């Protein structure tokens with residue numbers, strides 16, 4: 001199946017879920033995760049009309065960005081070492097994996113006046129050891145601590161659910177993230193509007209949308225694996 005066909009299947013599924021839970025389809029953005037695929041396939045995703053491109057490695061993505069950078073909006077979705085921050089500056093508009101102050105500090109330091117990095121604070125809701133992110137209790141104090149970093153804007157929260165054969169089992173995780181998001185939002189912090197929820201991947205995005213996802217990160221179901 002071509003990327004175009006997969007996209008139209010995906011859009012149909014998103015449409016169905018949105019109808020079912022009475023959400024506006026335009027409130028769900030697709031981030032096409034191209035970490036498994038070539039420059040050519042990434043170009044096909046852009047040709048198909050996808051705008052948001054997600055990558056998780058600075059190395060793999062740099063050539064892609066050189067060739068295709070100006071055609072999309074780039075999202076860094078993987079864990080980011082502090083010493084690699086300079087490689088994403090000026091290229092990526094969104095960082096989905098903000099999980100420590102040292103990272104915020106480095107991003108902040110490298111941005112110039114008037115520039116901001118739109119960040120998702122990554123939360124390890126499930127508590128799985130293999131997953132990065134803050135524990136739910138740490139989120140609010142962490143976000144409050146980000147206030148001095150003028151180039152950091154907390155646009156939302158991100159999580160990865162464990163892989164389950166039955167995606168329904170991810171629901172409590174997504175719901176919990178939404179509840180934390182609501183709590184952050186109610187603080188009305190200037191640096192943390194925190195409206196967005198980056199959650200849901202190929203196997204569990206329908207549940208994530210039902211629970212309020214505004215950015216779903218889709219790799220294998222959309223661009224495949226090469």
Ligand SMILES: *Cc1c(COP(=O)(O)O)cnc(C)c1O
Pocket residue numbers: 033035056077078160201202203217218219220221
């Ligand atoms: C790889 C990856 C995805 C996409 O995974 P699929 O299951 O292929 O859709 C989404 N989010 C993150 C953080 C990833 O690393």
